[in-house]
Amino acid sequence: MLQSRYDGQTPVVGAMQSWLALSQARMIVVxxxxxxxxxxxGTDCVDNQVADYFLQGTLPHRLGSCAARQQ
Structure with missing residues (x-):
């Protein structure tokens, strides 16, 4: 799961509830x-973890975070 901290369409509280309900799920919070x-x-922290999972099956930590990109 890839979640932004202040996503108005998918609030982080609901995303965390889903993540907790799925014991094998992984979440990266931006x-x-x-x-x-x-x-x-557009940042290595986010894109590399997602690409590694898609391309190699490498799972990120159960719960991790990345800094927002600089605007």
């Missing part, structure tokens, strides 16, 4: 971000 769609995002 801090200080309001956007809904985050991939590709």
């Amino acid at each position: 801090e200080d971000e309001y956007r809904h769609a985050l991939f590709p995002y």
Whole structure:
């Protein structure tokens, strides 16, 4: 799961509830971000973790975070 901290369409509280209900799920929270769609995002922290999962099956940590990109 890839979640922005302040996503108005998918509030982080609901995303965390879903994540907690799915014991094998992984979540990356992009801090200080309001956007809904985050991939590709434009930072190594986000894009590399997602690409590694899609291309190699490498799972990120159960719960992680990345800084928002600089505008």
